[in-house]
Amino acid sequence: MSRVTLYAPADLQSFMVRTFCHLGIPEEDARIAAEILLAADLRGVDSHGIIRLYTYYGNRLAKGLIDPRPEVKVLRETPTTLALDAGTGLGQPVAKRAMQRCIAKARESGMGVVTVRNSNHYGIAGYYAMMALPEDMIGLSLTNAQPLVAPTYGRTAMLGTNPIAVAVPAGSQRPFVLDMATSIVPIGRITVYDKAGKEIPAGWGVDSHGKITTHPAEVLKGGALMALGGSDIMRGYKGYSLALLVDILCGVLAGAAFATQVGHPGVDRPADVGHFFAALRVDAFRDLDEFKRDMDSLLQEMKQAPKAEGQPRIFIAGEKEFELAEYNHREGIPLLDEVVKMLKKSGEEAGVPFDCPPVGEAER
Amino acid sequence: MSRVTLYAPADLQSFMVRTFCHLGIPEEDARIAAEILLAADLRGVDSHGIIRLYTYYGNRLAKGLIDPRPEVKVLRETPTTLALDAGTGLGQPVAKRAMQRCIAKARESGMGVVTVRNSNHYGIAGYYAMMALPEDMIGLSLTNAQPLVAPTYGRTAMLGTNPIAVAVPAGSQRPFVLDMATSIVPIGRITVYDKAGKEIPAGWGVDSHGKITTHPAEVLKGGALMALGGSDIMRGYKGYSLALLVDILCGVLAGAAFATQVGHPGVDRPADVGHFFAALRVDAFRDLDEFKRDMDSLLQEMKQAPKAEGQPRIFIAGEKEFELAEYNHREGIPLLDEVVKMLKKSGEEAGVPFDCPPVGEAER
Numbered sequence: 001m002s003r004v005t006l007y008a009p010a011d012l013q014s015f016m017v018r019t020f021c022h023l024g025i026p027e028e029d030a031r032i033a034a035e036i037l038l039a040a041d042l043r044g045v046d047s048h049g050i051i052r053l054y055t056y057y058g059n060r061l062a063k064g065l066i067d068p069r070p071e072v073k074v075l076r077e078t079p080t081t082l083a084l085d086a087g088t089g090l091g092q093p094v095a096k097r098a099m100q101r102c103i104a105k106a107r108e109s110g111m112g113v114v115t116v117r118n119s120n121h122y123g124i125a126g127y128y129a130m131m132a133l134p135e136d137m138i139g140l141s142l143t144n145a146q147p148l149v150a151p152t153y154g155r156t157a158m159l160g161t162n163p164i165a166v167a168v169p170a171g172s173q174r175p176f177v178l179d180m181a182t183s184i185v186p187i188g189r190i191t192v193y194d195k196a197g198k199e200i201p202a203g204w205g206v207d208s209h210g211k212i213t214t215h216p217a218e219v220l221k222g223g224a225l226m227a228l229g230g231s232d233i234m235r236g237y238k239g240y241s242l243a244l245l246v247d248i249l250c251g252v253l254a255g256a257a258f259a260t261q262v263g264h265p266g267v268d269r270p271a272d273v274g275h276f277f278a279a280l281r282v283d284a285f286r287d288l289d290e291f292k293r294d295m296d297s298l299l300q301e302m303k304q305a306p307k308a309e310g311q312p313r314i315f316i317a318g319e320k321e322f323e324l325a326e327y328n329h330r331e332g333i334p335l336l337d338e339v340v341k342m343l344k345k346s347g348e349e350a351g352v353p354f355d356c357p358p359v360g361e362a363e364r
Numbered sequence: 365m366s367r368v369t370l371y372a373p374a375d376l377q378s379f380m381v382r383t384f385c386h387l388g389i390p391e392e393d394a395r396i397a398a399e400i401l402l403a404a405d406l407r408g409v410d411s412h413g414i415i416r417l418y419t420y421y422g423n424r425l426a427k428g429l430i431d432p433r434p435e436v437k438v439l440r441e442t443p444t445t446l447a448l449d450a451g452t453g454l455g456q457p458v459a460k461r462a463m464q465r466c467i468a469k470a471r472e473s474g475m476g477v478v479t480v481r482n483s484n485h486y487g488i489a490g491y492y493a494m495m496a497l498p499e500d501m502i503g504l505s506l507t508n509a510q511p512l513v514a515p516t517y518g519r520t521a522m523l524g525t526n527p528i529a530v531a532v533p534a535g536s537q538r539p540f541v542l543d544m545a546t547s548i549v550p551i552g553r554i555t556v557y558d559k560a561g562k563e564i565p566a567g568w569g570v571d572s573h574g575k576i577t578t579h580p581a582e583v584l585k586g587g588a589l590m591a592l593g594g595s596d597i598m599r600g601y602k603g604y605s606l607a608l609l610v611d612i613l614c615g616v617l618a619g620a621a622f623a624t625q626v627g628h629p630g631v632d633r634p635a636d637v638g639h640f641f642a643a644l645r646v647d648a649f650r651d652l653d654e655f656k657r658d659m660d661s662l663l664q665e666m667k668q669a670p671k672a673e674g675q676p677r678i679f680i681a682g683e684k685e686f687e688l689a690e691y692n693h694r695e696g697i698p699l700l701d702e703v704v705k706m707l708k709k710s711g712e713e714a715g716v717p718f719d720c721p722p723v724g725e726a727e728r
Contacts, residue, residue, distance in 0.1 A: 010713065011686075019597045075649075075650070076648060076650070077651060078474045078648055079446055079474075080474045080475055080648075081474040081475065081645075081649065082471050083648070084648065109442070109444050109473070110442045110443075110444040110445040110477075111441070111445065111475060111477060113474075113475060113644060113648075115649050115650075125376075131721075135462070138612060138617070142472065144711040150669075150672075151666050151669060151678050152678070152679070153675035153677065153678050153679070154666075154670060154671060154672060154675075155670050155671065155672045155673075156669060156670050156671045156680050158665070158666060158669050166609055168612050170611075176608070176609070176612060178602075178606070178609060179603065180599075180602045184593070184598055184599050185599065189498060190441055201597050201598070203598055209672065209673045210671065210672020210673055210675065211672065211673065221618070223407045223530070228592060228593050228599060228602050228603070229548070229592050229593060229594075229603075230593075230594075230598055231596075233565050234548055234565070234567055234593075234594055234598070235548050235592060236547065237543075237679065237681070238542075238544045238592050239592070239593075241542045241544065241681040242542075242665065244540070244662075244680075244681070245530055245532075245540070245542060245681075247662065248532050248540060248659070248662065249502075251658075251662065252651075252655060252658045252662055253502075253649050253650065253655065253657055254649065255649070255654070255658075257559065258658070258662050259662055259665050259666070260665065280477060281445075282617065283477050284440060284441075284442055284444075284445040284477075284616075285440060285445065285447040285477075285617050285618065285619070286439070286447060286617065286619045290619070291616060291617065294615075294616045294619075294622070295612070295616055296621050298608075298611065298612065298616055298623055301522070301623050301624065302515050302518075302522060302608065304624070305514075305515060305518045305520060305522050306518060306519050306574075307517060307519065307574065308514075308517050308518060308519045308521045308570065308573065308574020308575065309519070309573045309574055309575065311517035311518075312516050313517065313576065313659040314515050314516070314517045315516070315517070315601065316608075317601070317608070317609075318604040330425050
């Protein structure tokens with residue numbers, strides 16, 4: 001348990017908008033970026049929220065590595081497909097508009113696919129997939145990322161944690177929203193164990209010899225994360241292949257950087273991250289109401305299935321995040337003391353002091 | 365090591381064609397089904413090859429549970445999408461034609477998606493994804509299947525091993541061909557350990573209480589397979605969510621059976637399996653030659669990455685299967701003695717005796 005201070009979502013959002021604007025981002029783009037960072041904090045994906053305001057975005061804007069007013073170019077376009085060049089702009093605004101155009105194509109043609117090259121970290125992948133939900137479409141969002149994951153039988157970081165996000169509408173049930181890294185855990189989880197002086201479960205990462213290690217420091221220093229599945233006996237090559245597939249679609253197909261060439265916060269060159277979006281109309285295949293009725297019964301069948309001993313509940317992808325978002329929206333977003341301290345320090349330096357009033361405290 | 369007898373691929377194929385024809389399948393459909401079963405044996409996916417000729421197909425044709433001359437119906441169609449009803453026909457012919465129509469749509473419109481309901485087991489998912497390769501397209505093939513996998517925190521089989529297959533063309537390198545069950549291992553792997561009296565690695569399956577077990581018999585009797593990832597600490601919910609996603613696309617979106625309703629060889633009702641296919645033109649997004657050049661360099665970068673100690677090689681999805689297919693094509697397809705015995709016995713009963721001459725013997 002750690003002590004956290006609670007903040008009103010609107011206050012954090014307003015602070016982030018002001019910070020982005022101060023760094024030269026046009027107000028509309030600043031609002032989009034802040035909204036998507038806030039969505040991460042609301043859904044409990046702290047690693048992709050306000051904590052990244054400076055490391056992923058602010059510092060790189062200040063250094064000129066992210067163009068605050070990029071020229072976004074159309075490279076190729078058909079009624080169903082679109083390839084964009086983000087002009088080294090902030091990931092969130094170009095990604096949100098790319099998914100909007102993807103949805104518009106799907107509305108006209110049944111489906112749409114949009115790729116983006118020359119972009120930056122776009123926050124949580126699930127945000128863009130979920131944009132399809134109010135349109136009664138199935139949404140897909142993929143991105144590549146800085147190298148952190150070893151291929152099976154490898155010993156160095158060659159691929160990003162390359163997430164796969166898919167959102168599917170339902171009827172009375174909450175939608176199915178999968179938003180998963182193709183690694184077992186994110187690198188931040190290893191850092192948490194390292195700071196706490198705890199061992200990590202065998203299989204999360206390898207050391208610099210490619211051996212599975214339980215020492216987080218060995219993963220962080222010259223080792224790498226393992227892909228979903230872990231060891232070969234547990235079929236970790238499937239997770240590695242999924243990570244590679246995401247890099248093929250976001251890096252190679254989009255014409256962005258791939259594998260070890262994808263930039264990261266610690267490297268002073270444009271990141272050239274690539275994204276891949278798809279939207280699919282449900283009613284191109286069947287009656288929408290029938291689809292939603294069957295989605296409800298599939299999801300309910302899973303939740304009502306017999307539980308393992310000692311387990312009270314079976315979850316559907318996205319369910320925990322929806323519940324947490326409602327809770328955090330009501331109670332306030334919890335920030336660790338060290339995060340608040342960082343925001344205060346970096347806010348002073350950036351010229352937009354962190355002035356959000358706490359609305360409460362809690363143990364989490 | 366087990367003793368195997370080697371058979372010429374053409375002989376096995378001819379035997380399967382004659383068997384299917386004898387069971388009432390039109391010759392063109394029989395050729396398709398035999399070709400796809402043979403492709404599994406060539407690629408080393410023995411579990412989906414000639415070994416299933418009677419259990420998955422022959423016996424069910426004889427019982428009238430598979431319609432040998434189905435009326436395949438178009439339910440909905442647009443220039444990019446198509447929803448088919450397979451009329452309880454054999455999975456392979458309808459699936460191959462569905463993917464052909466998917467590719468034709470992609471040729472015209474940049475991409476295509478086709479769903480199929482009311483179908484049967486279609487063999488290896490990868491076969492259909494690979495049909496996109498000669499067209500310079502990316503192919504996707506998914507199917508649901510009989511329940512064998514427990515959801516995370518569950519203790520009964522609720523979902524199939526629901527495979528994901530994706531094929532991507534390259535230049536001088538072999539294509540990327542992922543064809544993975546969303547469970548860690550197939551049920552056949554558990555049976556092999558059980559017969560051999562060996563323990564299974566912890567994480568492959570749960571017993572009837574939902575506890576991870578190393579006893580294969582406990583998985584087979586009232587337990588279930590675990591999804592990719594395994595336990596919750598290893599993020600097995602990601603594999604479970606991928607399996608559920610495949611069921612959403614193949615079961616719910618296609619309008620086929622889903623979850624525990626999907627039929628299986630041991631149940632005397634139509635299986636109502638669903639499939640989902642997609643094809644995407646590479647040149648809708650970038651110049652094809654540039655794409656292939658970058659695919660080559662991505663795949664080479666993976667293969668040349670530093671190896672874990674004691675590991676000579678890093679693989680690309682599909683590489684082992686391509687090599688094995690070439691080898692088996694040249695040397696003959698290896699069948700275990702017990703499989704040959706079964707083919708002889710069932711062949712007599714079905715009225716088409718197994719008369720393929722052995723071309724050699726080996727230890728595998």
